[in-house]
Amino acid sequence: MLVDWFRIKGRSLHSLAFSFHRLTGIVLMIYLILHLTYLTSLRFGKESYEYLISLTVRPETLPFDLLLLLATVFHGVNGIRLVIHELGFVYEKRNLILYLTFGIVLIVWLYAGYLMFLLIMG
Amino acid sequence: MKEVKNVNVIGLTITGKTEDDRVVRSDNDSNINEENKMDTKKLEPIAFIFQLFSGILLAVFVASHIYITHLNEEALKYESVVERLSNSTIKVIYFLFLVIVCFHAFNGLRAILLDTNFGKRNARMVNLLCLIISIVSILYGATLLISF
Numbered sequence: 001m002l003v004d005w006f007r008i009k010g011r012s013l014h015s016l017a018f019s020f021h022r023l024t025g026i027v028l029m030i031y032l033i034l035h036l037t038y039l040t041s042l043r044f045g046k047e048s049y050e051y052l053i054s055l056t057v058r059p060e061t062l063p064f065d066l067l068l069l070l071a072t073v074f075h076g077v078n079g080i081r082l083v084i085h086e087l088g089f090v091y092e093k094r095n096l097i098l099y100l101t102f103g104i105v106l107i108v109w110l111y112a113g114y115l116m117f118l119l120i121m122g
Numbered sequence: 123m124k125e126v127k128n129v130n131v132i133g134l135t136i137t138g139k140t141e142d143d144r145v146v147r148s149d150n151d152s153n154i155n156e157e158n159k160m161d162t163k164k165l166e167p168i169a170f171i172f173q174l175f176s177g178i179l180l181a182v183f184v185a186s187h188i189y190i191t192h193l194n195e196e197a198l199k200y201e202s203v204v205e206r207l208s209n210s211t212i213k214v215i216y217f218l219f220l221v222i223v224c225f226h227a228f229n230g231l232r233a234i235l236l237d238t239n240f241g242k243r244n245a246r247m248v249n250l251l252c253l254i255i256s257i258v259s260i261l262y263g264a265t266l267l268i269s270f
Contacts, residue, residue, distance in 0.1 A: 029227040046200040076181045083174050
């Protein structure tokens with residue numbers, strides 16, 4: 001059943017969006033656990049926190065940050081689309097809304113990614 | 123594309139307009155333990171509604187969180203983080219954020235697991251496990267918040 005999520009052939013964009021929503025959800029859940037663990041360093045003082053920051057906020061980790069950002073933006077924007085449909089709104093225009101979702105995801109991701117790039121690369 | 127009127131969402135059969143072409147999950151799986159199935163269905167509508175609304179809140183929370191923490195280089199400095207976490211108002215907001223994000227994440231995990239054959243056979247265990255992980259994560263995050 002899980003293997004079906006990775007099958008692309010013969011599936012509609014709606015079905016793929018559903019699979020990606022779940023996959024990004026799992027990625028974000030794992031990140032949440034890591035994030036909470038990571039924040040523990042704050043309790044051990046400035047040195048341990050800044051050591052972890054120096055390891056994770058650097059040009060080499062930027063591609064991973066951007067991928068995580070994409071997962072976050074996709075899950076958020078697609079989630080709002082799902083809520084809108086589940087509440088019974090604009091279902092008859094679901095294809096248009098789906099394309100609009102992809103467009104918004106791309107724009108938000110590029111903008112936020114640009115800001116992140118500026119922050120990390122100085 | 124045909125309109126799907128009855129689909130199973132996180133173990134709940136929803137009547138109404140919803141996603142087209144979703145991965146179909148069958149309620150008639152012969153391997154499902156009927157007792158477990160009934161057990162999981164009692165709170166499903168509430169969990170589903172909470173999942174929707176926590177998702178909307180999280181979209182706002184997460185966007186604000188990313189914006190604040192990436193606003194400038196200073197925002198990630200130890201002193202700035204400690205200063206933010208020492209503020210009572212921010213602490214309360216972060217606690218709410220923590221509860222909502224933990225519920226959303228682990229209820230989402232539960233929904234995914236319940237869609238698998240393993241989850242269908244062990245629904246009670248999956249529910250309990252996700253509840254425990256959720257509570258532990260909230261308590262862990264809360265102890266972090268109150269330490270500032």
